[in-house]
Amino acid sequence: MLIDITTLPGDGIGPEVTEQAVRVLRSVADGFGHKLRVTEKNAGGAALVASNDPLPQDTVDACLSSGAVLLGAVGGPAFDKYPAKLRPEAGLLRLRKALGVFANLRPALCLPGLENLSPLRPEIVRGTDVMIVRELLGGIYFGERSTQGDPGKRRAVDTMAYSEPEIERIARVAFQLAGGRRKKLL
Amino acid sequence: MVTRVAADFPDVGLSHMYVDSAAMALVSRPAEFDVILTENMFGDILSDQAGAVVGSLGLLPSASIGGKVGLYEPIHGSAPDIAGQGIANPLGTILSVAMMLRHSFKLDEEAAAIETAVREVLAAGHRTRDLAAKGQNSVSTSEMGNLVTQQIRVRLQTVAH
Numbered sequence: 001m002l003i004d005i006t007t008l009p010g011d012g013i014g015p016e017v018t019e020q021a022v023r024v025l026r027s028v029a030d031g032f033g034h035k036l037r038v039t040e041k042n043a044g045g046a047a048l049v050a051s052n053d054p055l056p057q058d059t060v061d062a063c064l065s066s067g068a069v070l071l072g073a074v075g076g077p078a079f080d081k082y083p084a085k086l087r088p089e090a091g092l093l094r095l096r097k098a099l100g101v102f103a104n105l106r107p108a109l110c111l112p113g114l115e116n117l118s119p120l121r122p123e124i125v126r127g128t129d130v131m132i133v134r135e136l137l138g139g140i141y142f143g144e145r146s147t148q149g150d151p152g153k154r155r156a157v158d159t160m161a162y163s164e165p166e167i168e169r170i171a172r173v174a175f176q177l178a179g180g181r182r183k184k185l186l
Numbered sequence: 187m188v189t190r191v192a193a194d195f196p197d198v199g200l201s202h203m204y205v206d207s208a209a210m211a212l213v214s215r216p217a218e219f220d221v222i223l224t225e226n227m228f229g230d231i232l233s234d235q236a237g238a239v240v241g242s243l244g245l246l247p248s249a250s251i252g253g254k255v256g257l258y259e260p261i262h263g264s265a266p267d268i269a270g271q272g273i274a275n276p277l278g279t280i281l282s283v284a285m286m287l288r289h290s291f292k293l294d295e296e297a298a299a300i301e302t303a304v305r306e307v308l309a310a311g312h313r314t315r316d317l318a319a320k321g322q323n324s325v326s327t328s329e330m331g332n333l334v335t336q337q338i339r340v341r342l343q344t345v346a347h
Contacts, residue, residue, distance in 0.1 A: 003291055012264025013274035013327075020276035020331030021283045024303075027335045028287070028296050031342040044264075068290035069257045072279060073264035088264075100253025104229065105285065106261065108236035108246060110216075111308060117241035117317065120213070130212075130219040130236055134229025136250055141226050162225065167187040173252060174223035175195040183198045184220035186208070 002035045006066040008043035008059065011079075011088060014072025021070065039066060043095070044074025044088035054091025060098050069099070096136060102166070103173040104134040131181065133174040138166050188223065205232070212236055237261055244275030244316045247282035249289050256290040258282040272326040275314040277304055280334055303337035 007022060009015035022038055029036040041059040048054045054074070063069045074088035084090060109129050115122035143159030178185040192200045203211070205228045212219065212232065216239050224232060237246050243262050250257040260278025268274055281304060288297035308317075312333050318324040325333065 001291070001293075003287075003293075005286070010264065012266040012269040013262075014264055016270070016272065016327050017260065017274050017276040017279040020327060020334075021279035023331050024280045024300060024334050024338065025283045025287075027338050028283075028299055031299070031338060032293070032296050034293075034296075063255055063257075066255065068286045069255060070279070070283065070286060071257060071259035073260065073262065076264050076266040078266065096250060096257065099250070099255050099257055101250035101255075101257050103250065103252040104233075105249040105251065105289075106229070106233035106236065106246070107248075107285075108216075108233070108240045110240045111242075111245075111305060113309060114240075114242060114245075114317070116319065118239060119241060120216070120239060124214070125216060125240060127217040128219075128240055130216065130222060132222045132224065132229060132233040132236055134224055134233055135226045136229075137226075139226035141230075160225070160227070164187050168191055169252065171188045171191040171223060172194075174221055175191060175198050178198045178221040179195060182220040185192075185198050185200045186203055186219065186222045 002037060002067075003029055004037045004039075004067045005070055006039045006041055006059075006062045006068075007070045007072075008041055008063075008074075009046070009072040010044040010074040011046055011076050012073055014044070014074065018070065018072035037066075043071065044091055045076055045079045047091065048079060048082060048086060048088065052086070054086060054088045055094050055098075060095070063095065063099060069095075071095075100137075102135060102137040103170050104132075104136040105177070106132040106134060108132070129182075131177055133170065133177065135162075135166070135170045138162050208232060209235060212239060216240075233261075242317065243278075244314065245277045245281065247278055247285050249282070249285040251289050256286065258286040258290075272328060273315045273324075274327050275316050276327050276331050277314070277334075280304060280331070299338055299341060300334070303334050303341060306337050307333045 118125040140160040284300040
């Protein structure tokens with residue numbers, strides 16, 4: 001099959017780690033007889049410097065017309081001088097929204113022999129293999145917010161709202177994943 | 187709502203936990219967890235906590251899925267202080283590619299080939315600087331990429347013959 005991806009190497013170590021990951025992907029694609037098409041685009045601070053936008057439209061278009069997006073890393077202190085809206089992290093939030101990705105999968109795995117990397121005692125961390133399924137497009141980070149009142153007496157409100165369909169769709173992702181693992185969902 | 191969805195997945199055991207208890211249990215008995223479903227902010231906190239519990243931030247991938255196109259990225263940041271020195275750990279990004287093959291392209295075998303290769307390279311004792319113990323030798327970013335690539339090739343040849 002055709003593995004058609006967009007890469008967004010981004011900032012800092014992003015480009016060097018992305019380069020190695022694409023290399024590994026290429027060897028797997030070759031080994032299994034798949035065709036690979038990689039389109040590289042600017043995102044984050046790199047895009048901000050090049051075009052004054054951490055997520056240029058042509059990057060969004062490329063991502064949306066490919067099969068998957070691989071991102072290295074974005075951000076860094078060099079971009080703190082820009083207004084919040086233009087910072088690399090804001091570009092990443094916009095990208096998640098544009099792609100409609102509502103389920104964030106965050107595995108945390110302790111590989112045999114690497115127990116010493118944990119701050120915990122080896123016998124506690126040994127065998128850890130947890131998959132956190134985090135909802136990514138709702139809740140307090142996207143809720144309505146307001147500030148009322150005079151300075152010194154101001155009152156700030158953030159809202160954490162979820163609809164039933166938003167919960168149902170993420171729950172289905174989690175159940176499906178659990179079904180292919182140890183079948184325990186919390 | 188989640189309990190209602192559970193009816194469609196009778197083989198999966200569902201239990202509920204308050205987030206404060208989950209945070210404690212994740213440190214005191216992390217190996218007991220399988221899948222944790224949580225909302226955005228709690229998930230933001232718990233997933234960073236889980237990463238710190240296993241202690242290898244440079245190794246951890248992530249996937250953001252459910253929409254038109256999936257987004258895959260390592261959980262570490264851009265680390266500008268070590269950029270360009272060739273010492274960054276590429277395994278978080280390499281394992282993100284494995285997640286991409288599994289979730290966006292439904293290529294389970296290909297994903298497993300990458301994950302197995304990463305395990306084998308680590309089991310053979312190769313470490314990037316962030317994973318190396320004091321005094322232990324470490325390999326560069328591109329050497330690590332090379333080791334994983336070689337391991338995949340060796341494996342596939344063994345299977346083919």
